[in-house]
Structures are given as structure tokens and as C-alpha cells.
Amino acid sequence: MRAMVLDRPGQPLRAAELPEPQPGPGQVKLAVRTCGVCRTDLHIYDSELQGEPKLPLVMGHQIVGEVVAAGEGARRFELGDRVGVPWLGWADGTCRYCREGRENLCENARFTGYDVDGGYAEFAVAAEAFCFPLPPAYSDAEAAPLLCAGLIGYRALRLVGEAERIGFYGFGSSAHILCQVAVHEGRRVFAFTRDGDTDGQAFARSLGAEWAGGSSELPPEELDGAIVFAAVGPLMVQALKASARGARVISAGIHMSEIPAFSYDLLWEERTLGSVANLTRADGDDLLRIAPQVPVRAAVTTYPLEDAQQALEDVRAGKIEGSAVLVVGE
Ligand SMILES: [Zn+2]
Ligand SMILES: [Zn+2]
Secondary structure, three states, X not given: OEEEEEOOOOOOOEEEEOOOOOOOOOEEEEEEEEEEXXXXXXXXXXXXXXXXXXXXXXXXXXXXXXXXXXXXXOOOOOOOOEEEEOOXXXXXXXXXXXXXXXXXXXXXXXXXXXXEOOOOEOEEEEEXXXXXXXXXXXXXXXXXXXXXXXXXXXXXXXXXXXXXXXXXXXXXXXXXXXXXXXXXXXXXXXXXXXXXXXXXXXXXXXXXXXXXXXXXXXXXXOEEEEEEOOOOOHHHHHHHHOEEEEEEEEEOOXXXXXXXXXXXXXXXXXXXXXXXXXXXXXXXXXXXXXOOOOOOOOOEEEXXXXXXXXXXXXXXXXXXXOEEXXXXXX
């Protein structure tokens, strides 16, 4: 099968011909139709995550695929079913976190396109228990960004609580989906882009943001909560400066540059800084139920599989309005 392979972090992906993976017990084999490109893939590429990825590695953890084979005991899906594979590829179900319903924090979790090969390839295998049936309303390309940008963003939105005035710092793949969900929930969205990115600000307003500006600006009103999607530590402090009493400021990224020291005055009055890690299957079920009701429309820029490196570089440059998606098969 054709695949784009990461041999070593920092080296351009290599177009390779690999043997097709075979499903083990409880796994399904998927013919990959599309795979979303995530900011996390860049962090893997740049060696910015704790721990070591499998190498060589097929990245990609927003997989839309068709079930073409099932391993021993795998009976959840029929051949031909369309399913989605997220970042959480497997959790043990037995550690203290899993037993508390927090499988996103599982000590033995395996992550798709990191610990196990992902979807930058024609075929992938996945644990069927961690796959999602996908709403038929979405095309293969539109469904892919829901699986990480949507899903982990949705978990971050829940962690922000009931905030009415919510700030989104960094308006990329994840924020453009969550903006629609937040507006649907009756919240008021304030969007922050790179300074001077007037196209990005117009894009945010077109999706229902009440206000959009540069990230060094203060919004016209205090925020009751904020999600920092950009991997830029100083934005956590900037969001605190914009926050009302009791606001929660949540980082939605797996990696962030250093957060600078700041005065306790900014945190005082029950403001909270926090982070979101991974996802639970319940988060996925919730978002995939709600998305068609909003209805969330993902803006996608598609690339052929062989252009995965270009897609990564365009995500890095912030060139993409919405989400980058590799189209692998039809
Ligand atoms: Zn566990
Ligand atoms: Zn991701």
C-alpha cells in the first residue's frame, strides 16, 4: 500500500510502499478514505511531545475509513461500514483513571498515528471499540476534522463550563468547528487570531463570532472563559488579562511554549488555568451527535496523500482556513 512515512522527526515524510496491516483480535482493517492533518502531527514531526513515537511512523489520527476486514472477535461493524478513528486508539480499561471514567488520562493509552500507525496511508487497523460510527450528513473530507480538532476542542469547551462570553485564542481547525458549537449553545464568541490576520478575523465573524481581533488586543468586554488553541504560552497570560472573575482559561493543545511568569493579581478572584488532554469515547459520542444538529460545517482544504508534507507546512504557516485533509481513496 502507499503510505507517507516519518522515518525520523524533522525529516521530510517519505512516500513508501508498505505491506498492508492485518487486523489483530478486536481490530478492524480500514481502507482509508480521508485523514485530517492536525497541529499535533507537527508537534510529533518537531519532536515536541513527551515520550517517543513509534518509528518509522505513519502519522494521522483523524481517519475516515471503510471497514474491509475484521480481526478475531471483532463484530461491532459490518464490512463496508464507514467509521472514524480518533487520537485515543486504545485504553486499558483497568487503570485508576479508566475506572473513574477518565480514559483520556489512561496510563497505558495508545495513540493513533503516534504509538500505532495512523491514516497517512491506504490502509490502517484500529481497535473497533475506539472507532466511531460517523453521521451520514458529512462527506469523508468534512468528517475527518471532527475526529480531533472537533472532539478535543469539544472536551475543552466542556471544561470551560457555562461561560457566556468565551474567547478563542488561535482560530484554526479546532476553533472554527467549536465556534459554531458555542454559538449554537447561545454563547458569545470572541475570536483572537495572529495580529493583522484580517482574513482569519473575517472568517471567524462569518462563523458567528461576535468580535474578532488580534491576540495582543483586549476584547471589548471581559471574558467568562477562554480556550487557547494556539501553542503559544504567553496567550495563557493574555487570556487571563482579558478574563472576568471566576473565568476558566483552558489550553487545548498537547504542547505549548513556555508560559511566562505573571502577577498573582491576574489569577486572583477564582480564575483558573487548565489543560485538556486527549478525549474519552463519551466526548466523541457527544460531539458526533450534536454536530449535525448545529449543524457544524467544517471548512476543508484537501490534498492528495502524496502531498502530506505540503499540508503539514501549510498548517504550520497558518495558511489554511479551517482544516487540512488528505484524500486517500474514494
Ligand atoms: Zn487506563
Ligand atoms: Zn489531533
